[in-house]
Amino acid sequence: MITPAQITIPTEPIGSIPRPHDLIEQIAKGDSEDPSLDPLYENAIRDTIERFEATGSPIVTDGEQRKYHNFATYSVHGLPNTAPDGFKIPFSDGHTRRLSRLTRGPFRYRRYADSYLDVAMRYAHVPVKQAVISPSALSLMYPAEKIPDYSRQQFIDDLLREHETEMRRCLKKGAHKVQIDFTEGRLAVKIDPSGHLLNSFIDLNNLALSRFSLEERRRIGVHTCPGNDFDSTHSADVDYAELLPSLFELKAGNFYIALAGERDRRHALRIIGKYRKPDQRVFVGVTAPVDPHIETPEEVRDRVLEASEYIPIEHLGTTDDCGFSPFSDDTSTSRDTAFAKIQVRVLGTRLAEKLIGGH
Numbered sequence: 354m355i356t357p358a359q360i361t362i363p364t365e366p367i368g369s370i371p372r373p374h375d376l377i378e379q380i381a382k383g384d385s386e387d388p389s390l391d392p393l394y395e396n397a398i399r400d401t402i403e404r405f406e407a408t409g410s411p412i413v414t415d416g417e418q419r420k421y422h423n424f425a426t427y428s429v430h431g432l433p434n435t436a437p438d439g440f441k442i443p444f445s446d447g448h449t450r451r452l453s454r455l456t457r458g459p460f461r462y463r464r465y466a467d468s469y470l471d472v473a474m475r476y477a478h479v480p481v482k483q484a485v486i487s488p489s490a491l492s493l494m495y496p497a498e499k500i501p502d503y504s505r506q507q508f509i510d511d512l513l514r515e516h517e518t519e520m521r522r523c524l525k526k527g528a529h530k531v532q533i534d535f536t537e538g539r540l541a542v543k544i545d546p547s548g549h550l551l552n553s554f555i556d557l558n559n560l561a562l563s564r565f566s567l568e569e570r571r572r573i574g575v576h577t578c579p580g581n582d583f584d585s586t587h588s589a590d591v592d593y594a595e596l597l598p599s600l601f602e603l604k605a606g607n608f609y610i611a612l613a614g615e616r617d618r619r620h621a622l623r624i625i626g627k628y629r630k631p632d633q634r635v636f637v638g639v640t641a642p643v644d645p646h647i648e649t650p651e652e653v654r655d656r657v658l659e660a661s662e663y664i665p666i667e668h669l670g671t672t673d674d675c676g677f678s679p680f681s682d683d684t685s686t687s688r689d690t691a692f693a694k695i696q697v698r699v700l701g702t703r704l705a706e707k708l709i710g711g712h
């Protein structure tokens with residue numbers, strides 16, 4: 354039996370940490386894969402993990418230091434059968450980011466995220482988590498006008514197989530969790546308010562998740578957020594009520610949900626409380642990377658207590674609302690600020706644990 358004193362509330366990061374300025378400058382000068390940059394990447398990863406562990410974070414990441422140029426296209430960056438003029442993501446401050454477009458088949462990843470784990474686990478003394486991009490985000494690479502001799506269905510088959518391969522490689526290497534980044538979930542409702550696009554994303558991602566056992570799905574999570582780039586969002590104006598009921602249809606064991614930056618947290622929590630399946634754990638966002646203000650441990654504690662009114666404590670966890678720089682050249686948040694916020698997340702979660710667990 355679990356006694357109150359044994360209660361621990363797991364706390365995990367999302368993934369990215371701002372890259373060091375010298376690395377960003379060197380990448381801007383030319384080829385992000387130039388072998389002469391290897392020592393800079395290596396230093397960035399080592400320093401990120403050291404500073405991560407210094408915050409007391411029980412789970413760390415490599416800060417996605419090597420995910421050029423972003424969280425979404427790292428696996429396909431540099432493929433010869435892509436063009437840069439793919440799907441456009443508009444942000445609230447007016448700037449846009451673009452995915453790449455597939456120009457011909459077959460579709461293959463160029464790298465799998467477990468290659469990042471190999472390096473991170475060499476430096477880490479605590480468990481390492483790995484984020485991967487969702488099949489639904491990469492599905493946007495297939496053009497509306499279709500590719501001759503390579504049907505959309507062939508593409509989806511290849512995409513699902515590549516995603517499954519990446520997931521299995523990360524699980525096998527011992528990732529504490531493998532988190533599927535699904536920032537396009539909320540964006541899908543903005544693009545298509547009818548909900549059809551969101552439903553198609555949920556169906557596609559479930560085709561992938563269905564390939565894993567229940568046991569494996571306990572180590573698989575899904576991250577949702579309104580986007581974060583240059584302290585700006587892409588879909589914060591979409592009501593969570595349009596997204597969350599569908600989100601919990603995903604066959605994953607863990608959900609990492611941006612909440613700290615929400616205008617009405619209780620509104621979202623009520624929906625989470627209603628639609629979360631009994632075996633799904635919800636990591637609520639308690640720090641907001643888009644907000645320069647560094648939260649206090651007490652603020653974080655109070656957010657955990659608030660969430661515990663809607664989510665049973667044994668199914669609750671905490672996280673940051675998003676990565677701190679999902680796009681590798683985003684310098685709007687400093688490394689110092691990112692680690693300060695992470696430390697506060699850890700401290701505030703422990704404060705809540707003490708109050709709830711009585712230890």
Ligand SMILES: [Zn+2]
Nearest residue numbers: 536578675676
């Ligand atoms: Zn995010």
